[in-house]
Amino acid sequence: xxxxxxxxxxxxxxxxxGNILTSENTILFTSGLRKGLTITATEFQRAIKRLWxxxxxxxxxxxxxxxxxxxxxxxxxxxxxPILGALRFEGNKKIKNKxxxxxxxxxxxxxxxxxxxxxxxxxxxQLYAEKGYLQADVSTRLxxxxxxxxxxxxKAKDLVKDVIFTxxxxxxxxxxxxxxxxxxxxxxxxxxxxxxxxKRQRWYxxxxxxxxxxxxxxxxxxxxxxxxxxxxxxxxxxxxxxxxNPDRRRLDLVVSVDExxxxxxxxxxxxxxxxxxxxxxxxxxxIQKGDRYSEEDFNLAVFxxxxxxxxxxxxxxxxxxxxxxxxxxxxxxxHFMITENHKVxxxxxxxxxxxxxxxxxxxxxxxxxPGDVFNRDRLxxxxxxxxxxxxxxxxxxxxxxxxxxxxxxxITVEEKPAGQANANMGFTQTYGVMxxxxxxxxxxxxxxxxxxVSFNVGTNYSVYGTTAPSKYESASLSFTDPxxxxxxxxxxxxxxxxxxxxxxxxxxxxxxxxAGGALTWGRIFKWPDDFFRGTWSFQIxxxxxxxxxxxxxRYTGGxxxxxxxxxxxxxxxxxxxxxxxxxLGSVFSLKSTLAGGFLxxxxxxxxxILNLEYYTPTFWKFVLRSSLKLGIVKPLPSYxxxxxxxxxxxxxxxxxxxxxxxxxxxGYDDNRVGPLTSSGSPIGGDAMVKINTEFRVPFSENPVxxxxxxxxMGNVWSSPYLMERFDVPRQGPLDLKRSAGAxxxxxxxxxxxxxxxxxxxxxHVENGERVGQWKTTITFGQQF
Numbered sequence: 001x002x003x004x005x006x007x008x009x010x011x012x013x014x015x016x017x018g019n020i021l022t023s024e025n026t027i028l029f030t031s032g033l034r035k036g037l038t039i040t041a042t043e044f045q046r047a048i049k050r051l052w053x054x055x056x057x058x059x060x061x062x063x064x065x066x067x068x069x070x071x072x073x074x075x076x077x078x079x080x081x082p083i084l085g086a087l088r089f090e091g092n093k094k095i096k097n098k099x100x101x102x103x104x105x106x107x108x109x110x111x112x113x114x115x116x117x118x119x120x121x122x123x124x125x126q127l128y129a130e131k132g133y134l135q136a137d138v139s140t141r142l143x144x145x146x147x148x149x150x151x152x153x154x155k156a157k158d159l160v161k162d163v164i165f166t167x168x169x170x171x172x173x174x175x176x177x178x179x180x181x182x183x184x185x186x187x188x189x190x191x192x193x194x195x196x197x198x199k200r201q202r203w204y205x206x207x208x209x210x211x212x213x214x215x216x217x218x219x220x221x222x223x224x225x226x227x228x229x230x231x232x233x234x235x236x237x238x239x240x241x242x243x244x245n246p247d248r249r250r251l252d253l254v255v256s257v258d259e260x261x262x263x264x265x266x267x268x269x270x271x272x273x274x275x276x277x278x279x280x281x282x283x284x285x286x287i288q289k290g291d292r293y294s295e296e297d298f299n300l301a302v303f304x305x306x307x308x309x310x311x312x313x314x315x316x317x318x319x320x321x322x323x324x325x326x327x328x329x330x331x332x333x334x335h336f337m338i339t340e341n342h343k344v345x346x347x348x349x350x351x352x353x354x355x356x357x358x359x360x361x362x363x364x365x366x367x368x369x370p371g372d373v374f375n376r377d378r379l380x381x382x383x384x385x386x387x388x389x390x391x392x393x394x395x396x397x398x399x400x401x402x403x404x405x406x407x408x409x410x411i412t413v414e415e416k417p418a419g420q421a422n423a424n425m426g427f428t429q430t431y432g433v434m435x436x437x438x439x440x441x442x443x444x445x446x447x448x449x450x451x452x453v454s455f456n457v458g459t460n461y462s463v464y465g466t467t468a469p470s471k472y473e474s475a476s477l478s479f480t481d482p483x484x485x486x487x488x489x490x491x492x493x494x495x496x497x498x499x500x501x502x503x504x505x506x507x508x509x510x511x512x513x514x515a516g517g518a519l520t521w522g523r524i525f526k527w528p529d530d531f532f533r534g535t536w537s538f539q540i541x542x543x544x545x546x547x548x549x550x551x552x553x554r555y556t557g558g559x560x561x562x563x564x565x566x567x568x569x570x571x572x573x574x575x576x577x578x579x580x581x582x583x584l585g586s587v588f589s590l591k592s593t594l595a596g597g598f599l600x601x602x603x604x605x606x607x608x609i610l611n612l613e614y615y616t617p618t619f620w621k622f623v624l625r626s627s628l629k630l631g632i633v634k635p636l637p638s639y640x641x642x643x644x645x646x647x648x649x650x651x652x653x654x655x656x657x658x659x660x661x662x663x664x665x666x667g668y669d670d671n672r673v674g675p676l677t678s679s680g681s682p683i684g685g686d687a688m689v690k691i692n693t694e695f696r697v698p699f700s701e702n703p704v705x706x707x708x709x710x711x712x713m714g715n716v717w718s719s720p721y722l723m724e725r726f727d728v729p730r731q732g733p734l735d736l737k738r739s740a741g742a743x744x745x746x747x748x749x750x751x752x753x754x755x756x757x758x759x760x761x762x763x764h765v766e767n768g769e770r771v772g773q774w775k776t777t778i779t780f781g782q783q784f
Contacts, residue, residue: 010038010071018078021156022056027076030054047076055113056080081111082161085145091167095127103127109151112142112161124165132210135170135248174201175211176250182257185232194226195219198253211251220255227259228295233324233332234260263293266331272338276309281336284309293332298322302336311376314343316399316407344374347406353413357391361448362413364486365389367530374399374407382411390579391416391443393702440752450480450492474498480520490522490535502547509551509681512649516541516564531575537568543647555683557645564603564647566595576615580704580747581696583623587613595650597639604644607633623696629663631688632720651684652716657779663690665714667739667759667775674716687721689736690714704747710759713738738762743777755779 014033016024028034031047044062051060059079066073087106089097104120121138128136142161149160178200180188192200197215220237227235238256245251265287270278284305287298302322310318319339327333349370351359365385368378379397386395394414399407444451455475478494495517502511522535541564545556552558569592576585589611596604613627631652638644653662656670665673674685692712699705713736741759748754757777764773 008038008040011035011074012068012071013065013073015065015075016078017075018080020080020159021152022054022078022080027051027078031076033074033076051076051078055111058082058114080159081113082142083149083151083156083159084108084110084112084163085149085160086162088162088164089167090164091169094131094133094169099127100124106163112163117163121165124167128167128169130210130212132172132174133169134173134211134251137168137170139166140164141166171249173211173244173248174250175199175253176201176245177252179252179254180257181254182238183259185227185230185259185262191223191226194222196222216253223255223257225295227257229297231262231264231292231294232259233263233293233295233326234258236260261330263326263330263332265289265291265293265334266327267333269333269335270338271335272340275313275315275340280309281306306336308376310340311374312378314345314373314375315340316344316374316376317341317404342405344404345406346370346372346374347402347408349409349411351411351413354415356415356446357389357413357443357448358446360486361389361391361443361446362386362411364483366411368409379409384577386411386413387577388574388579389443389448391448444479448482450478450482452476452478452494482522488524490520490533492518492520492522494518494520509547510555511546513544514541514649529573532571532573534572535568535570537570539566539568540564543649554677555648557643559602559643559645562603562645562647563601564595565599565601566593566603567599568593580753581623581698581701581706582615582625583617583621585615587611593650595636596644597636600639602638602642602644603647603650604636604638605633605646605650606636607631607650618695621698625692625694625696627690627692629688629690629692629714631663633686634720646686648684651686652688653682653684654688654690654714654716655682656775657777663688663714663716664777664779665690665712665737665739666710666741666743666757666777667761667773668737668764669775673714673737675718683718685716685718687717687719688714689734691736699744705745707742707744709740709742710757711738711740753779 011033012035014028014035016027019027030050032043032050033039033047048060048062051057057078058081059077061077063075063077064072065075084106085108087101087108089100092100104123106116106120117140121140124138125136128134141164143164145160145162148154149157151157151160175198178188178192178195178198180191183191196219197212198219201210220240224235224237236258238258240256241254243252243254266289268282268285268287268289270281273281285301286305287301302320307318307320310316318341321337321339323335323337325333325335346368347370349363349366349368351362354362366382367385368375368382372378379399383395383397386392392413393416394412396412398410398412400410401407439453441451443449453476455473457473474497476494476496478492478496480490480492482490484491496515498512498514500512502509516539518537518539520535520537522533524530525532525534543562543564545552545560545562547555549558552560556562571588571590573586573588576582576587589609591609591611593605593607595606596602609629609631611627611629613625616624616626618624633646633650633652635644635646653671653674654665655662655668655673656664656666658664658670662671671682672680674688675683677683690712691714692710694708694710696706696708699707715736739759739761741757743755743757743759746754755778757779758774759777760772760774762770762772764771
């Protein structure tokens with residue numbers, strides 16, 4: 001047989017029959033069978049395969065016409081595949097023709113291969129299955145078009161066929177029961193809850209999706225992961241069965257499982273370690289004897305915490321291989337075999353994707369440099385610092401090996417829009433719209449500098465109330481360079497002007513004009529750690545007041561003009577991992593202002609504000625934010641015995657969205673928490689406390705959108721000793737106004753943050769009685 005296949009044959013003549021559209025030359029060239037060639041018998045099989053792969057023919061044959069000592073005469077006989085004319089669907093009601101046109105890979109004029117209709121029918125059934133029509137049936141037929149085809153100049157008239165898909169949709173099949181067999185540790189209800197997509201369908205749960213085989217298999221994986229994280233290391237799914245009811249309108253899912261024993265750790269042993277001792281490794285592992293086995297926690301402990309020790313020392317090629325040995329019925333011995341290898345150094349650091357931001361702006365945020373021993377912790381810290389610039393929607397570090405001793409670090413960034421609206425804008429049930437707009441360039445000229453130019457005018461428009469909101473206007477110009485010449489020094493300057501009209505219900509019944517300027521210097525600290533920063537600001541401001549004598553006496557001590565000269569120090573520690581939706585870290589800020597005294601002017605006071613924020617990841621993507629804010633302001637004696645005051649805009653006010661310069665407390669009217677006049681206008685206080693807790697969950701990462709539920713309480717007191725009037729109802733020695741509610745936040749390009757909240761204030765006071773009320777709040781450009 002082999003000898004016959006290798007026998008050489010000369011082709012005397014090669015002809016083609018049956019071709020309609022495909023040229024003879026195409027067939028001869030593709031087959032490789034041409035007149036005068038000397039071939040072996042195996043070439044005939046290859047020729048047929050090559051022609052078949054063209055997808056143009058449904059039948060191919062070779063006919064031997066004549067054989068002589070000189071050679072062989074053959075004919076290639078082909079039958080061309082039909083060409084798709086019109087495509088029609090019959091019987092479809094739940095899925096429109098447009099959907100089929102989008103999903104099916106069929107276009108007029110294409111060849112219809114032998115398996116094309118079969119694969120298309122499967123796709124149609126799959127589309128119906130996704131909608132719950134598991135019993136849908138599809139049949140196909142080819143028919144001759146009613147009108148003669150003019151494709152290819154009429155040559156294809158005998159090849160063109162219309163395709164008709166006849167669909168019997170039948171009824172939708174719903175999931176009746178999900179039954180588990182062999183489960184003893186957890187109930188069917190608990191296991192069904194762990195299935196995210198596959199749910200029982202009841203008439204009152206109409207929104208639940210129908211059966212999807214792919215999602216069902218993913219849910220079975222979720223069940224397996226759940227068991228293994230609860231200690232059942234040997235858990236396995238024996239089988240799963242789909243059982244249709246007699247009417248085939250419902251199906252039951254039956255899952256048989258073998259739980260196996262629930263394991264606990266008995267002993268841990270280590271081998272191959274020299275860089276760290278056993279105590280350090282065990283402390284990093286943070287798993288104790290007797291702890292319940294969890295696959296997820298075990299992998300995190302070994303490959304993140306323990307191996308992280310080596311990664312932070314530059315041993316990125318280190319390996320930790322845990323060998324787990326079951327002992328007895330429910331115990332595990334774990335032996336760790338460590339291969340430390342050698343240190344690896346950073347060769348180059350490459351920045352990619354920065355189309356607007358200059359490279360040095362990114363590099364000066366890095367905590368790892370070329371020539372350093374590789375350190376995973378410093379690489380993660382570098383990523384965090386670049387994130388906090390808030391110039392990028394994504395920051396992705398990568399490590400590329402160069403040789404055994406060196407790696408390159410690639411940091412790929414994705415730029416955000418360069419500017420955003422920097423506005424004070426609010427909307428409440430009582431006061432409607434208030435605010436203005438401006439433009440902030442946080443990455444001016446791509447140098448990381450901040451330039452803010454704004455001119456804001458109050459809308460003076462109310463939706464709900466009959467009293468017009470505060471009329472105001474302001475203009476400001478500020479510039480900040482956070483790292484001058486790539487050093488750790490910050491320099492900034494600003495000038496500003498503000499006018500607030502006497503019709504204000506947000507603060508004082510005075511026409512209030514303010515103008516001034518400020519210079520700022522800041523520095524990144526090395527101690528206690530480099531999360532700390534300090535800024536010092538020197539400000540000069542002139543304020544002018546217009547109003548009745550009684551109002552001037554109440555709010556400004558009868559003065560129509562004051563000059564303020566102050567120095568403000570801010571010590572801040574910020575270890576958040578993200579600027580917009582923070583998942584981990586904390587913020588500490590202590591701001592102290594000294595005004596007047598030896599500095600001069602007739603505003604003499606000292607003011608201190610402590611702000612603490614803490615972010616804790618909980619389960620899934622939920623993040624708990626807890627915060628505490630304390631403030632106090634006290635007068636200082638005048639340096640030259642001149643008359644002096646604490647300006648009312650330096651006192652604390654609270655309520656609503658806190659705009660334009662108050663402290664937010666949702667569930668209450670704007671700036672109506674704290675000391676009020678007899679007419680209900682705020683006069684500000686000397687002490688402030690606010691406690692806030694929020695539970696946040698992200699809906700979108702780019703742009704950032706997240707929802708929240710909150711509970712908070714706070715108050716403002718006219719005395720630094722936190723004293724209240726006796727006629728105000730209270731629930732304890734420290735009277736805090738409480739609220740709870742929910743909200744949503746959007747971070748929009750060129751706009752900034754937009755937020756909506758609805759809150760229930762528990763401690764409104766009406767006619768001397770404590771009552772609860774709902775309040776809505778919209779914020780724009782300001783975070784809580």
